[in-house]
Structure formats: structure tokens, C-alpha cells
Amino acid sequence: QTVVTQEPSLSVSPGGTVTLTCGLSSGSVSTRFYPSWYQQTPGQAPRTLIYSTNTRSSGVPDRFSGSILGNKAALTITGAQPDDESDYYCMLYVPSGFSWVFGGGTKLTVL
Amino acid sequence: QVQLVESGGGVVQPGRSLRLSCAASRFTFSSSAMHWVRQAPGKGLEWVAVISHDGSKKYYADSVKGRFTLSRDNSRNTLYLQMNSLRPEDTAVYYCATDGRYDYYMDVWGTGTTVTVS
Numbered sequence: 001q002t003v004v005t006q007e008p009s010l011s012v013s014p015g016g017t018v019t020l021t022c023g024l025s026s027g028s029v030s031t032r033f034y035p036s037w038y039q040q041t042p043g044q045a046p047r048t049l050i051y052s053t054n055t056r057s058s059g060v061p062d063r064f065s066g067s068i069l070g071n072k073a074a075l076t077i078t079g080a081q082p083d084d085e086s087d088y089y090c091m092l093y094v095p096s097g098f099s100w101v102f103g104g105g106t107k108l109t110v111l
Numbered sequence: 112q113v114q115l116v117e118s119g120g121g122v123v124q125p126g127r128s129l130r131l132s133c134a135a136s137r138f139t140f141s142s143s144a145m146h147w148v149r150q151a152p153g154k155g156l157e158w159v160a161v162i163s164h165d166g167s168k169k170y171y172a173d174s175v176k177g178r179f180t181l182s183r184d185n186s187r188n189t190l191y192l193q194m195n196s197l198r199p200e201d202t203a204v205y206y207c208a209t210d211g212r213y214d215y216y217m218d219v220w221g222t223g224t225t226v227t228v229s
Contacts (some may be wrong), residue, residue, distance in 0.1 A: 020127075034215040046148075052211075053215035098170045102148075
């Protein structure tokens, strides 16, 4: 069973930079898992931020960027804004099972 | 602007059935694979199932396999999720989402419909 790991919570100061990571309980994340990232505020539907590791979805500000850092996927927010305070979920595609697995989410606080 | 509107949620007793719908508009529905994703109260997102653009291929999460069935009516631009043998742990907001085609992600999301099994 594929388990995707994320930091439960992180904080960043307004204008600061923060990196959220997305790992596997067993193994390394690579581009073949097509990591994607989603932002969700309470009571709202998720919004797609990044797909295929580092491609920004339409309308997403360029302060959001995706990458592979070491053995994990990463979402970096550069110049954090108060509106970036949200839950962030990464998702990996599992080729062997033709399925998708979400991480548990990271609650980002901007203060 | 792509639009997805889910409906059919409600309160249902354990062991009973419910059918969710997802009405799509402003894009070529018949060309898009579609996903269902759910979120239990206070919990994270969970992928549920995906159906190919023509309905010929369907894949399910282990947690719903054998109980949930996906279908679609491309003439009505509508996606369906038939949920049988419902359990309390199926209580969640259910979202439909368009598939990101060759990049294996969820592209556009609906607003969700709430299912409570109690």
C-alpha cells in the first residue's frame, strides 16, 4: 500500500519563503509519479496549483513552484501572502495500480 | 469556464444505496476522463475512482471496490457514482473532477456534494 507523507503543519512569515514536501513511506518520489499539488481553504473545493512535478495550472501565480528535492516532491511558495494560508495536498499517480494517492495534507499558517 | 456541479448527496442509513451525479458544461465532456474524490469531515482528500472518456475503463480505490460503480452518459454530459452497501466511513464530501489527460492529475473540480451515512 502506497502511503504519501507530508508535514502536518508549517508556518511562514508574510513575504517569506516556505517549502512543503511530499514523500513516500517506502521509496523515493520521482517524476514518474507525476506529483501534483492542490490548495484548499475551509469549506471550499480544492484548487489545482501544480501538475506533472512543476507545471503551474492556469491562473496560478508564479510565486508557487514545484520541484523534486532529493527523494521528495516539493512545493515552494516564494513571497508568501496572507491569502496563501490554506491546506495543501500533494497527490501521486501510482502506475503499478493505475490509482492516485493523496498525502495527508499540510496546514500552512502565514503569520 | 469549465463547470462541474455535483448532486444527489444526502443522509442515508448504513447498508443502503445512493447515486451521485456530476453535471458538466462548457467543455467537451465526451473527451475527458473523470474522477471522484472524497473528503471525510475534518480529514484529507481521498481518490475514489476514475472513468475513461468513453466509459470503457474504470478504476477504483480499494476502499470502495465492489461497492461503488462509475458510469457516464456523454449524451447528457453527466457522470454518475452509484454507491451501494454504504458504511459510516463513506461519510464525506464527494467531488467530481476532470482528468488532466497525459499528466495524471485532477484539473478542474466541482463544488462537492455531501453524503452522510448514519
